Amino acid sequence: MSLNLDTLRLQIDSLDHKLIALLNERAQVSLDIGAAKKDAMDPQDEDNTHVYIPGREKQVFEKVTRLNPGPLAPESLCAIYREIMSASIALQKDVMVAYLGPVGSFSHDASIKRFGDSVQYASQGSIADVFDAVERGRCQYGVVPFENSIAGSVVPTLDKFVKSKVKIRAETYLPVHHYLLSKTTTEAIRRVYSHPVALAQCQTFLNEHLKGIELVPCASTSEAAQLASKEKFAAAICSQVCAEIYGLDILHANIEDQQDNTTRFFIISDAWDAPTSSDKTLLMFTVDHRLPGALCDGLKVFKDHSLNLTKIDSRPSLLRPWHYVFFVECAGVHGDSEVMNKVIAELHKFCLDVKIVGTYPDQRPQDLN
Numbered sequence: 408m409s410l411n412l413d414t415l416r417l418q419i420d421s422l423d424h425k426l427i428a429l430l431n432e433r434a435q436v437s438l439d440i441g442a443a444k445k446d447a448m449d450p451q452d453e454d455n456t457h458v459y460i461p462g463r464e465k466q467v468f469e470k471v472t473r474l475n476p477g478p479l480a481p482e483s484l485c486a487i488y489r490e491i492m493s494a495s496i497a498l499q500k501d502v503m504v505a506y507l508g509p510v511g512s513f514s515h516d517a518s519i520k521r522f523g524d525s526v527q528y529a530s531q532g533s534i535a536d537v538f539d540a541v542e543r544g545r546c547q548y549g550v551v552p553f554e555n556s557i558a559g560s561v562v563p564t565l566d567k568f569v570k571s572k573v574k575i576r577a578e579t580y581l582p583v584h585h586y587l588l589s590k591t592t593t594e595a596i597r598r599v600y601s602h603p604v605a606l607a608q609c610q611t612f613l614n615e616h617l618k619g620i621e622l623v624p625c626a627s628t629s630e631a632a633q634l635a636s637k638e639k640f641a642a643a644i645c646s647q648v649c650a651e652i653y654g655l656d657i658l659h660a661n662i663e664d665q666q667d668n669t670t671r672f673f674i675i676s677d678a679w680d681a682p683t684s685s686d687k688t689l690l691m692f693t694v695d696h697r698l699p700g701a702l703c704d705g706l707k708v709f710k711d712h713s714l715n716l717t718k719i720d721s722r723p724s725l726l727r728p729w730h731y732v733f734f735v736e737c738a739g740v741h742g743d744s745e746v747m748n749k750v751i752a753e754l755h756k757f758c759l760d761v762k763i764v765g766t767y768p769d770q771r772p773q774d775l776n
């Protein structure tokens with residue numbers, strides 16, 4: 408038995424030798440890719456080289472899943488590849504990712520799942536600060552929540568897109584499970600902290616278990632956990648990891664109204680990337696209210712080009728009362744394509760301030776397609 412075990416361990420050692428050599432060979436190629444990207448840039452613009460290529464990563468994950476013969480679970484192999492790609496990004500360049508913190512927020516989780524452990528992260532106090540960190544160049548990438556399957560659009564993110572120059576470079580979907588964490592018992596809770604979007608996802612639970620208790624909105628769910636950890640009779644609605652990070656007990660698990668609760672995040676940056684085989688594009692425009700049916704005419708442009716709309720929302724323009732900005736996302740088209748150029752030209756006939764907010768590989772989970 409022990410001889411067999413020793414032989415098997417020797418086998419593992421020899422495989423590790425080969426793996427380490429192969430991983431470094433791969434890392435060297437990715438360094439060469441980094442150098443080639445810099446060579447292709449104007450020397451003055453070298454600092455703006457992008458090392459995070461969402462479309463290429465999607466291709467790698469698809470290939471890895473397709474080629475996997477087992478016994479490794481596809482998710483395990485993808486997690487390993489997440490870290491391999493994270494390391495190769497970090498080799499090419501120092502990458503800083505801004506996220507809505509502090510640690511333990513869902514934005515933090517989404518960021519790590521997207522960029523891995525080898526890049527650096529900068530916690531921000533608000534969604535607006537994530538935009539500012541990217542816009543001022545302190546961080547090359549930022550991760551912001553865009554919409555939740557129960558609570559709908561994340562308003563501060565939409566409002567920032569109206570004013571900001573940042574572009575959407577990628578999207579990512581995160582399953583979200585909420586926990587009620589506290590230092591006391593459910594009966595003794597006097598106040599519940601959380602992000603407004605998270606509170607909106609747990610209405611049924613709050614009505615059943617904490618009716619009439621003060622609900623205090625915070626900048627993030629992890630900030631809520633931080634605040635609850637400093638009070639005796641407070642609780643937070645946040646992720647499970649916050650229990651360990653902030654020293655709180657789990658009182659209730661999975662308290663979201665629907666178990667398939669999912670939040671979509673955007674990865675923002677100064678530029679979007681080249682077309683892939685399947686992209687989505689988010690546009691923004693205001694309609695001229697003096698033209699009857701302007702919105703309808705605007706939407707017809709998408710129909711005329713056989714573009715499927717995957718999201719539509721509106722917000723006050725903030726320029727004049729009762730003027731609205733419309734957000735329209737369409738699937739199967741890249742922002743730099745000829746079709747999109749035509750769409751934009753036609754939209755200009757009925758709409759004002761037409762702008763592409765971003766274009767990114769379609770990452771909708773299979774069951775949402």
Ligand SMILES: C=C(O[C@@H]1C=C(C(=O)O)C=C[C@H]1O)C(=O)O
Binds near residue numbers: 437440463464491496
């Ligand atoms: C190597 C590249 O850069 C990054 C690293 C990748 C990898 O290690 O496979 C893939 C995409 C990029 O995010 C590339 O551009 O191909």
